[in-house]
Amino acid sequence: MTLIEMKDVWKTYPNGVMALNGIDIYIDKGEFVYVVGPSGAGKSTFVKCMYREEKPTKGSILIQGTDLAKLRERHIPKMRRKIGVIFQDFKLLPKLTVYENVAFALEVIEESPKVIRQRVMEVLDLVGLKNKARSFPDELSGGEQQRVSIARSIVNRPPVIIADEPTGNLDPETAWEIMDIFKEINERGTTVVMATHNKDIVNSFKKRVIAIEGGRIVRDEQKGEYGYEI
Amino acid sequence: MKSRTLKRHFAEAFKSLGRNGWMSFASVSAVTVTLLLVGVFLVVLLNLNHLASQIEGDVEIRAYIDRTTKQTEYNDLQQKMEQIPNVNEVKFQSKEDGLQELIKSLGDEGKAFSSLKNENPLPDAFIIKTKKPQDTSTVASEIEKYDHIKKVDYGQGTVERLFKVTGVARNVGLVLIVGLIFTAMFLISNTIKLTIVSRRKEIEIMKLVGATNGFIRWPFFIEGFVLGLMGAIIPILVVVFGYQFLHGQVNNQLDTVFVKLLPVYPMVLQLSVMLAVIGGLIGVWGSMTSVRKFLKV
Numbered sequence: 001m002t003l004i005e006m007k008d009v010w011k012t013y014p015n016g017v018m019a020l021n022g023i024d025i026y027i028d029k030g031e032f033v034y035v036v037g038p039s040g041a042g043k044s045t046f047v048k049c050m051y052r053e054e055k056p057t058k059g060s061i062l063i064q065g066t067d068l069a070k071l072r073e074r075h076i077p078k079m080r081r082k083i084g085v086i087f088q089d090f091k092l093l094p095k096l097t098v099y100e101n102v103a104f105a106l107e108v109i110e111e112s113p114k115v116i117r118q119r120v121m122e123v124l125d126l127v128g129l130k131n132k133a134r135s136f137p138d139e140l141s142g143g144e145q146q147r148v149s150i151a152r153s154i155v156n157r158p159p160v161i162i163a164d165e166p167t168g169n170l171d172p173e174t175a176w177e178i179m180d181i182f183k184e185i186n187e188r189g190t191t192v193v194m195a196t197h198n199k200d201i202v203n204s205f206k207k208r209v210i211a212i213e214g215g216r217i218v219r220d221e222q223k224g225e226y227g228y229e230i
Numbered sequence: 231m232k233s234r235t236l237k238r239h240f241a242e243a244f245k246s247l248g249r250n251g252w253m254s255f256a257s258v259s260a261v262t263v264t265l266l267l268v269g270v271f272l273v274v275l276l277n278l279n280h281l282a283s284q285i286e287g288d289v290e291i292r293a294y295i296d297r298t299t300k301q302t303e304y305n306d307l308q309q310k311m312e313q314i315p316n317v318n319e320v321k322f323q324s325k326e327d328g329l330q331e332l333i334k335s336l337g338d339e340g341k342a343f344s345s346l347k348n349e350n351p352l353p354d355a356f357i358i359k360t361k362k363p364q365d366t367s368t369v370a371s372e373i374e375k376y377d378h379i380k381k382v383d384y385g386q387g388t389v390e391r392l393f394k395v396t397g398v399a400r401n402v403g404l405v406l407i408v409g410l411i412f413t414a415m416f417l418i419s420n421t422i423k424l425t426i427v428s429r430r431k432e433i434e435i436m437k438l439v440g441a442t443n444g445f446i447r448w449p450f451f452i453e454g455f456v457l458g459l460m461g462a463i464i465p466i467l468v469v470v471f472g473y474q475f476l477h478g479q480v481n482n483q484l485d486t487v488f489v490k491l492l493p494v495y496p497m498v499l500q501l502s503v504m505l506a507v508i509g510g511l512i513g514v515w516g517s518m519t520s521v522r523k524f525l526k527v
Contacts, residue, residue: 077437091435093431105440108439
């Protein structure tokens with residue numbers, strides 16, 4: 001079943017930079033997809049279009065049948081709830097505890113306190129941070145912070161997780177710990193789309209690889225290789 | 231919206247007021263200072279306006295009638311005057327009444343005129359009040375054209391100057407108040423903007439996890455309103471107690487010149503409500519305009 005479908009997507013920024021030049025792609029439910037490519041090739045734009053931080057200049061992006069390119073401004077929040085987003089810089093709220101940071105994603109969709117408590121503890125358990133629920137982000141290591149942000153992204157059970165260089169700020173060992181969590185999430189049936197520069201991970205944990213260069217898809221292989229020298 | 235959510239919004243608003251303590255303080259101070267100015271200014275202006283109205287209200291036209299005029303023509307004259315569009319009221323004052331009033335207004339010196347009672351030199355007169363004091367001179371010149379009118383008197387020259395002064399004073403006051411309120415709006419919204427800029431990351435994350443704009447706005451809405459209201463407290467106290475004090479001190483002395491300040495109540499109550507409303511609205515406006523910029527993620 002197709003979860004994400006991009007048809008002839010173009011993106012030109014107001015300053016004239018042509019980030020995407022005709023992208024066509026299908027991503028099925030339950031897939032694990034790496035998005036690779038040199039810096040400035042359009043990886044980030046590709047990912048940002050998926051959660052509608054950027055709106056394509058042309059073309060359509062369907063997520064579960066909804067076209068993001070045509071989506072009305074006021075319908076964006078509903079759509080975002082179907083997508084968990086993870087960033088290189090974690091984007092945690094410094095003044096909230098780990099628990100509150102994760103619960104935040106459920107508060108905004110007006111879940112009942114009971115459900116919130118239960119689900120937050122569930123995902124904190126999954127990422128192995130149950131005992132740090134009361135800590136603040138600055139008391140945690142980088143890897144732990146990223147695990148909190150993963151917990152936040154999956155707590156409302158979206159069908160797809162989009163991660164923009166989630167291991168970019170982490171040392172190799174920690175990066176692997178994070179990958180284990182992504183593996184786990186993927187095995188539970190959630191689609192994962194991950195933009196990454198991490199050659200080791202792509203080459204050892206083999207999954208579908210989409211390579212983007214100059215705003216086009218130059219390679220799309222199942223069980224692919226990273227294919228670039230760093 | 232669920233009531234639980236509303237409760238959350240209130241809790242969030244007050245939490246962030248406390249967490250951003252100094253910024254809240256800065257915003258409240260900005261509101262306080264500007265509303266204080268606005269309040270004091272309003273008190274002064276409303277009173278000036280009131281005094282001007284009292285003085286203007288004293289302006290009336292006296293149309294003296296020829297002695298040769300027959301009694302029957304009086305009624306025609308009165309009717310004609312009453313039909314002038316801007317005229318509010320026409321009163322007849324017989325020469326006897328006129329003399330009486332003159333004697334009274336002159337006090338002790340007036341007694342000298344008492345002997346004139348039998349040989350009254352004054353003519354009969356109509357006293358005309360216009361609907362708007364500013365119409366006095368046009369009405370007067372109209373009446374002057376009528377037959378049987380010997381002379382029209384309304385303090386020519388002085389009255390025109392008086393109206394010019396009060397007119398200018400009112401306009402200047404209005405401009406100043408509007409200017410002050412605008413300054414207040416910008417000063418306050420800028421201060422509030424600072425508190426919100428420091429929270430743009432929070433807003434961005436809220437948007438990314440799927441919060442609706444309305445959901446994000448609510449706490450800011452409440453926070454802005456509370457900031458504005460808190461800023462209005464001191465100005466309201468100053469206006470209420472300050473004016474009470476001033477009124478007590480000044481009003482007795484003004485008695486000698488036949489004018490009065492506006493009574494303390496209900497003016498201070500109206501002003502208090504007004505200051506609170508202005509504060510609240512400006513607070514909300516400031517925080518809403520600032521949030522709007524960051525909602526476009």
